[in-house]
Amino acid sequence: MRIATWNVNSITARLPRLLAWLESSGTDVLCVQETKSTEEQFPAEELRAAGYESAVNATGRWNGVALLSRVGLEDVVKGLPEGPEYDGVTEPRAVGATCGPVRLWSVYVPNGREVGHDHYAYKLRWLDALRKTVADDAAGSRPFAVLGDFNVAPTDDDVWDLSRFVGATHVTPDERAALAALRAEGLTDVVPRPLKYDRPYTYWDYRELGFPKNRGMRIDLVYGNAALAGAVKDSYVDREERKGKGASDHAPVVVDLDV
DNA sequence: ATGGCCTGATCTTCAGGA
Numbered sequence: 346m347r348i349a350t351w352n353v354n355s356i357t358a359r360l361p362r363l364l365a366w367l368e369s370s371g372t373d374v375l376c377v378q379e380t381k382s383t384e385e386q387f388p389a390e391e392l393r394a395a396g397y398e399s400a401v402n403a404t405g406r407w408n409g410v411a412l413l414s415r416v417g418l419e420d421v422v423k424g425l426p427e428g429p430e431y432d433g434v435t436e437p438r439a440v441g442a443t444c445g446p447v448r449l450w451s452v453y454v455p456n457g458r459e460v461g462h463d464h465y466a467y468k469l470r471w472l473d474a475l476r477k478t479v480a481d482d483a484a485g486s487r488p489f490a491v492l493g494d495f496n497v498a499p500t501d502d503d504v505w506d507l508s509r510f511v512g513a514t515h516v517t518p519d520e521r522a523a524l525a526a527l528r529a530e531g532l533t534d535v536v537p538r539p540l541k542y543d544r545p546y547t548y549w550d551y552r553e554l555g556f557p558k559n560r561g562m563r564i565d566l567v568y569g570n571a572a573l574a575g576a577v578k579d580s581y582v583d584r585e586e587r588k589g590k591g592a593s594d595h596a597p598v599v600v601d602l603d604v
Numbered sequence: 605a606t607g608g609c610c611t612g613a614t615c616t617t618c619a620g621g622a
Contacts, residue, residue, distance in 0.1 A: 594609085594622090
């Protein structure tokens with residue numbers, strides 16, 4: 346079984362590439378982030394024609410997440426039950442479902458903007474709400490994972506030049522502690538192998554030739570419980586999908602499971 | 605070549621991304 350996560354940066358703009366990639370990669374379940382769509386705009390019919398059911402949590406031009414599955418889609422939960430609001434709004438950043446033998450969450454963790462910003466405090470509260478939401482499944486015996494754009498680089502090796510991130514979000518001790526607390530519930534960081542160079546970056550800024558210069562970050566993560574992590578046969582970053590015209594600024598992270 | 609982005613909506617300008 347092949348599962349994957351991909352921040353597509355607009356599912357409408359990415360639809361041709363998304364459909365082509367689903368077919369070429371043979372992915373069974375894809376966790377999608379940044380749909381930048383309403384649920385009405387979401388291309389569920391096109392995906393259904395390609396063989397995928399959709400579970401969508403999306404409200405408009407910002408955020409938006411989905412689960413696409415061709416192996417079943419049951420017990421859908423939209424949003425974190427105890428998730429915090431930002432500016433009085435509960436943003437669409439999480440959706441969970443059971444897809445055949447595995448239960449998965451697709452998440453888009455808040456960016457944080459700047460250390461000390463209200464959005465940064467919101468990011469930390471959001472990660473704690475995620476931890477509480479997944480604790481039971483993380484400790485359970487059914488294969489389970491949280492996949493998505495975590496907007497945190499877990500280690501110093503997960504950014505292309507640490508000196509460029511002094512004082513910035515994504516690398517602070519508090520953000521990394523929030524990931525550690527998530528792992529402490531029983532989740533393992535399933536680190537993919539890079540297809541090129543030595544580090545498995547998943548995001549490269551559109552600006553300043555970030556991708557050609559391999560100025561990347563590993564912020565799209567797969568956190569699996571023991572049953573899922575133990576079933577991993579392979580995992581890689583499909584950097585080929587970051588190439589060319591009409592690419593997202595994130596590449597898919599693929600995980601092959603023997604389940 | 606010493607610069608260099610992309611998206612959708614508020615739409616020729618902006619917020620947000622990280």
